[in-house]
Structures are given as structure tokens and as C-alpha cells.
Amino acid sequence: MKIGFPRALFFFDYFPFWAGFFHCLGIEVVTSPATQRQIMEQGLKKVSDETCLPLKLLAGHIQALKDVDAIFLPRMVSVELDTYNCPKFLGIPESIVSAVPAGIPILTVVLNWRKGQRQVLKDLQIFGIQLEKSKLEIRKAFSEGQAWQKQYQDSMGAGWDFEESMRKIEDASKGLQHAPSVVESTPSIPVTVQTRERLRIALVGHSYLTQESYANRNLLGRLREKTEVELVQHVSQEDVDTNLLGLRKKLFWNHAKQIFGAGNKFVRDREIDGIIYLSCFGCGTDSLVQDMLARKAREQHKPYMVITLDEHSGEAGLVTRLEAFLDMLERRRTHESYVSTYGECLDRDSNTL
């Protein structure tokens, strides 16, 4: 059996679990290729225009899955205690049914950690009947998935690179490698040398936006060309948790929690010159979190900019904002250190963006 796994939305954070799960069951998993123009266009055609860009991309990726026996669209209600995923995750697969090509069955399962591990396992075992796998096999696969996910999560931290980490998981799921050895790669990436000459920018937002280099017009790459970039995943879980303590009420959504916790850490970090919040048009959780973070940033006088993505293909708007933001930080720094504003670094590099 060959299962299609769209490279969108839940792929970015939870693929390792499912890759390990199916690998253990001996089921082949095929992922769709990285987003390109055709995938995006196909996606835009198939879903309601009311919904958000990541969901539209999911629709495009579903259609890009060729020669598969079924498409896997899990309903990921919750991945940890006391939180929910975004409501749009909960609406899958029904909300995306129209994008699935006729004749290809959808495989789905509920994953709800709010109800505890026993319930999760029970739901997976019911799913196992469809896959013709025994309860024992499912139990084993579940532990394997957990182990893959843990290894992936443990690889995060300073210097973490999504592409590299994920490639290891994918190789492993294709059987090219016995098991993902993500952990060992971490030390090989040197902790970035603190070069004070380069600006340090924190890019916060959902991983399915920050790592989606086609849809975000290669924002991460552009930033990395000019600055040192810090991501939400570079912040340790302890740091995220301590930075959530000041809230009057707990955040419901686990993504929002991570983003706010990490963002709040960046706000207080003196090494960070500025924060860019990457959001997309129509994102409900971001509408709250981006403003909460803006308030924190204002208190600390930390430069902060929100970039809202939608389906544009023109880059001018993004480039202008990015250029102006980096220009501002550069000028600020020159000003603060009392170097003449007529100095060389005034407009250094700013054209290249």
C-alpha cells in the first residue's frame, strides 16, 4: 500500500510521527514535492476563498500526489494536554474534500491528546482495522512514531535547520536509512558565531509559513543572506514556558503558545535587533498573538514588523517592507553607537534585497 502525504500544514510539525508510524507498519509514504507555481495555482482553484493560504496550499499538494492508493489527512485535534490545534486543522478532512481527486480514497484518523494517550492509541487501533493491522502492530507503530517525533523535536535548538532535519526523516521513511539520526547532526552545525557586524533578526510565525519558501517568497533565505536569523524552534521549551508565565490566561492553541513564548523571549533578548512576525491573511490565532506580541515589543522598544502573506506573486511589497525594516535597524545601530550617519554602512547591501 502506498499512502500520499501532502507537504503542507501538518507536514511541517508532525510528519516525523506519521513517518515513523507508517514505516513501522511497512506502509510506503509518498510526499508531494515542494510547493511550486502549479501546486499553488491548483490549490487556489479548489478551495473557498474565505479560507487561509496554508489550507489552499494543502489543496494544491493533495492534487500533486500522483500514483497513490490513498491520501492521508489526519484530523489533528490536539497534540498536547490543555491545548488545541487551529480550528482549521480540526476541520480536515471535510473542509478539503473538494480538492481530493475523484476515485482516490481518503484515510483519516482522529488524534486527540487532550483525552490522553489511551484514547489516542484506541483511535489509532480503530484506524488500524482499515489498514488491516493488529492492535499489537499499531501499538508498536505508535511507539515508533513517538520516537521519531521525539528525535525530531530534540534536534531543535540553536542552529536548527528545518530542511536538513526533515530530509533525514524523509530518507528514513523511504528506507534509505535505517532510522532517523537527527540528533547526531545537531553538533555538526556550529552554533552561529556572534558576529556583531550582522543584524540578528527573529522570524516568528507558524512553521508552515516560515518554512514554506515558495509562498513566503523565500523570506527566510533573503533574511539569511543579510542577517543572522533566529526561529521559534531555536528557543528551548523551558525558555518558551518561562516566557508564557506572565499571561493572565493560558493560550488555547499550541502553535500560538509556542510562537508567543518564543516571541516574548526574543523581545527581551538584547542580542536581537528586531522581530518579524510572518502571518497570513485570515489567520484567527495570529490575529490575537501578533497583537499581544506587538504590545510586548512596544514595552521593550523592540523593532517589530508584521508581514501578512496572501496569494500574491509580486515581490515588490515584501521587498520594500523588508528593505525598509533592515534599513531602519541598520541606521538605528549606527546612530546608537554615535558613528556618523554618513558612514559606509548607511545603505550597505540594501539594494540587493
Added chain:
Amino acid sequence: MVLGEDNYFLGVDVGSVSTNIVLLRSDNTVAETLYLRTQGRPMQTIQEGIKLLRTKMKTSAEIIGVGTTGSARQLAATLLGADVVKNEITAHAVAASRVDPRVQTILEIGGQDSKIIILRDGVVADFAMNTVCAAGTGSFLDQQAARLSIPIEEFGSLALQAKHPVQIAGRCSVFAESDMIHKQQLGHSLPDIIAGLCQAMVRNYLNNVGKNKDIRSPIFFQGGVAANPGIRKAFEDELGQPMIVPEHYGVMGALGAAYLAQEKAGMRAETRTKFRGLQLGETQFQAKSFECSGCANRCEIVEIMQEGISLAKWGDRCGKWSTAVESGVGLNITKGASEKRRA
């Protein structure tokens, strides 16, 4: 660098609606300003501007530095051979703080976009631009003026005659229009409706663009819409502070670009400008575009040619085309210019 009386800096701001050109004397005074409608043909408009400029300049006059800004800054830089290419935010901020170094807030409303820039001690501390919606921009006013068949020039002075401005929904130009029609049908006077519209637009701007910004005096109001006294008054009423409209409010971006070109020239006295000469107005430029078939992204590549010689290519995600020209003619401004500067 010895600055003669005949030496000028050129600032060009190519926006979606207008193309502005400023000629700056070496003593920082403005010698000439041009305001042209871009009308979707930026290349021709730039050439027209240069032609016009040539007729106004003495033959002994020399341009010793060029700066470009605006959404077509890259295109303009390629055609002209610019020394500085800058985004609009920086250009506007530079121009305003040269006019008055104490300025703390800049409200800029142009045809298709609007922005707010917060300055502290002469440095940009924060900024915001409008999102995809054009509701808080000049084109919104243009549209409504056309609907009421009032010339946009009279719009503002009519608003000042209002006695009791009406409340108009300003979130969206579609809502505003239906609201205005209702108010008209009820018999409200035209000045009251127009003043209401100005207030709605200012509210919209402050809620969207100016959200969470610390607006402090002195406040500069610039961009094409600053010509409208109705909007100016609405801002003053809303903020309770006077608006300062600088003399060259309509061409501040171009002025900023000229100042930046001047800064640049001051920094490297030994090098000459990259300006390609005033005869540019007479040559032929062509732009052609094609779809690259190198990968699935199918990028739309634009190529700028001058009499058959390729000047620049852009639009590619991978750099395959934009770097190809660089090694050849060496006029590519995207990478070439900055690398030279770094060296």
C-alpha cells in the same frame, strides 16, 4: 569634490500613479520638480521626464549623482544608471528630516499606498504601510470625487465649508459609497458629506496604518493627498495637533532620493556618478518578458534592452538570469552595484 554652480543631483521616484523628478542644487536648494503621471508605462515616463529636464537645464549643467526610489526603483536605476537605489520609507524619512530635523512623525498618503513613519532623533524608529486594501489612500478619494463629479482639486475646499459633517462608514470604499448615497438621498448637503468622507478616510488611516503608533508633534503630512485641505483639517481635528505640509510635499520621495545621492557622492569623492547621461531621453528602450522553463516555478523574467543590448534581467527566483547579465555588461544594479560598494 568641487561643486560648481552647474552641478545637480537627480532624484527620481517612480510610483504606481506618478513619477516624480527632483533636481537638487549643490547648495541643497531645489532647482526643479517634475510631476508626471506614470500611467502604467514607467519606462516611457522616465524618458519623457529626462527629455523635459534637458530642455530646462543649461547645456553646461552636469548631473553628479542619481538616486531612485518608488516601486519601480530598480527599473529606473537600470535606465538611468543610479548611484543609490532606496526604498520609499527611507527616502521619505531622509527628505523630511532634511527639511526639519526635529520631525517626529510623517504621515504619507499617495495614490495607491499610504504609510506612517515614526522618527526619533532623526532616525526611523518605526513604520507601517497599508495592507492590500487601498481604502485609506488617494485612489479612494479620487473614486468618490469622480462619483460626485467634483474635480479632486475642489474636493478639499468644499469639505471646509461643512457645518455638520455626516458620519460615513470608511472601512471599505464599497460601504462608504452606499453610505454616501443614503446620506445624499436624505438631503444632507454636499460639503457635509464630503467632510464626513474626509473624516472617514482619516479614521481608516489611523486605525489601519497608524495603529499602535506613537504619533508625536511635529507631524509632517506629505504625499499627493496632502494637497487636500479637507483631509488636513480632519487629521488636525482627530489628532489635536497641527499638520505641517512641507513645500515639496508631492515629491518628497524623489527629494529624499536626491539627498541620498548627495550623501553617497560625499562619501566617495573620487568616483564619478554612474549616470548614463541626459541624452537617454532620445534612445530606445525595450522591455520584453518571457517565462523561464528551467523548473516548475516558471518565473516570469523581464529583460530591459537598450537598442538591442541587454541592460538587465530580473524576476527569477534562482538568480540564473539576473546574474547572467551581471558578468556580461555589468550594468545589473541588483547585485552588481552592491558588490562594488562592499569591495
